[in-house]
Amino acid sequence: MVRQLYESVSYRFGLLIGVFLMVSLVAFSYPPAKEFYEIRIYHLKDKAQEDRVDQFLQTAFLPALHKNGIKKVGVFKPVGNDTAADRRIFVLIPFNSLQQVTSIGQRLEKDPAFTSAGKDYFEAPFNNPPYTRIETIHLEAFPDMPQMQLPALKGPKSERVYELRSYESATENLHISKVKMFNEGGEIRIFKKLGFNAVFYARAISGSYMPNLMYMTTFENKAVRDEHWKAFFADPEFVKLAAMPEYKNTVSKNVTMFLEPVDYSDY
Secondary structure, eight states: OHHHHHHHHHHHHHHHHHHHHHHHHHHHHSOOOOOEEEEEEEEESSHHHHHHHHHHIIIIIHHHHHHTTOOOOEEEEETTGGGOSSEEEEEEEEESSHHHHHHHHHHHHTOHHHHHHTHHHHTOOTTSOSOSEEEEEEEEEOTTSOSOOOOOOOSOGGGOEEEEEEEEOSSHHHHHHHHHHHTTTOHHHHHHHTTOOEEEEEEEEESSSOSEEEEEEEESSHHHHHHHHHHHHHOHHHHHHHTOGGGTTOOSEEEEEEEEEOTTSOO
């Protein structure tokens, strides 16, 4: 009887190990799910509007996103924002799916804590709004970097440089070629090799400028950023990649924005 019991326990244990191994193999056979990103840009006319939006983001919006499982939200301002005629605040929000992108607004609208914390923002009169307009861009992560990576920076947040790049293409086909250059072509791999600390690489699926791809890299400071780009353009692998005929003229407009994180940004 003892032998039968031992054999029964051994069989069940072996069965559990087999199931565990099968589940593990299935999990490892699928690549990580691609994320989607929203870049929300608040356009502001003066310091008063900037302060009101800062207050809303810090005390209402980010806490509400955290409460809904979105833990790492980036909030940035352009370098030299104080003297700009069009002040801006950039909010970078990662999502697990398009369904989450479309449903988050409805979830927040039904949250009394959110609407209460943002009362001054939501109930602003028409002749004293908290912003001039909101611009929204939605992006789909690239296959070779399907999920956001937080930067491994050690210096003070106030000295960090976040470089947000936008590459527009003249046609959809040229845009597809540029996306291929980043993924199959290996441009992402070169950035990683040289330590660019990328936060994301993605193609725009909606926005003011299409067709378009965007990505964000980070550096301890501006001098470190300049050194990295010098090394990038001199890298033999990139020189060879850029010379390939299929990647010629794939970018019609390159917009580079230097951003710095606000104190309440999650990174």
